[in-house]
Amino acid sequence: MIQMQEYPTPYTEAKSARKELKFQPSVLEAIKSAARSVGMDPTAFITTAALERAKEIELAQHHTALSEQQFEAFAAAVDREGKRNDALASSIAKSRALFADD
Numbered sequence: 001m002i003q004m005q006e007y008p009t010p011y012t013e014a015k016s017a018r019k020e021l022k023f024q025p026s027v028l029e030a031i032k033s034a035a036r037s038v039g040m041d042p043t044a045f046i047t048t049a050a051l052e053r054a055k056e057i058e059l060a061q062h063h064t065a066l067s068e069q070q071f072e073a074f075a076a077a078v079d080r081e082g083k084r085n086d087a088l089a090s091s092i093a094k095s096r097a098l099f100a101d102d
Contacts, residue, residue, distance in 0.1 A: 021046070 023031070028042075035045035066074060 031045060032042050035042045038045070040048070
């Protein structure tokens with residue numbers, strides 16, 4: 001059973017921003033029931049669930065996880081001596097020339 005202490009109110013900051021939501025009646029009833037189960041009001045429940053998901057998404061967008069084998073391949077590639085790419089070097093030189101201070 002999920003305990004109430006696992007779902008604290010997100011912040012003590014004043015609630016001044018508004019967002020109106022519309023739900024299908026069955027969805028709202030499911031939310032109310034789940035909120036009651038953990039001792040929260042529906043607004044706090046929705047806010048907490050949405051905030052937790054937002055944090056998960058933000059972390060996933062800025063976090064890369066590699067298996068040990070993938071990391072070893074990455075580390076080996078970083079440590080290897082690079083090869084000159086003439087096309088890239090030419091492109092960089094042209095770009096620098098465009099923005100050079102004369």
